[in-house]
Amino acid sequence: MVKADCLGCKGCCDCCKGMGKSIVLDPYDAWRLSRGLGVPFAALIDQYVELSVVDGIILPNLLMKGETEQCGFLNPEGRCQIHNFRPGICRLFPLGRIYEEDGFSYFLQVHECIRPHAKIKVEKWVDIPNYSQYEKFVLDWHTYLNAIQDELLRMTEEEQKMTCIQLLKRFYLMPYETEDFYSEYYGRK
Ligand code: SF4
């Protein structure tokens, strides 16, 4: 149980604005966005998503746009237009993850969301099907990125560029073809 439930946010959309490049998308997010919107993930780049370098690896993040620096999925009423399939970081907020050697734990970002919170189970708050499988994937993806970062350190600049482009293509740009994300993801590793 965590005190993370913002009780419907009640008109607030603070965490959908001014988030810089911090809402980084993982392959599961890419799969869900693509299926939810009915377009290839690549079609979202530049309009809703941008590519940024995160610890040496090129990864997609939600693009904050305009003077108000807000997410392109936020509607004029300040509500998320893709609530049902919004990315994992949006679902988790105001919780964060601390990665340890063989797992991770959750923590509450107490200064990031100042609304009153009620207690809720993490699984219910994040609200993603097959939660234990999802957590296994989250850890696997984090571990995989760490391994790639180590490999990049031993590469030339040209090899690093090629590796980053291949990773983007393999896990984000190459369309996922089935409902079974996890089989496709593990098949691509
Ligand atoms: S800052 Fe808190 S209350 Fe506001 S939208 Fe984000 S999670 Fe909801």
Ligand code: SF4
């Ligand atoms: S996807 Fe939805 S919840 Fe996430 S930042 Fe954009 S508008 Fe907010």
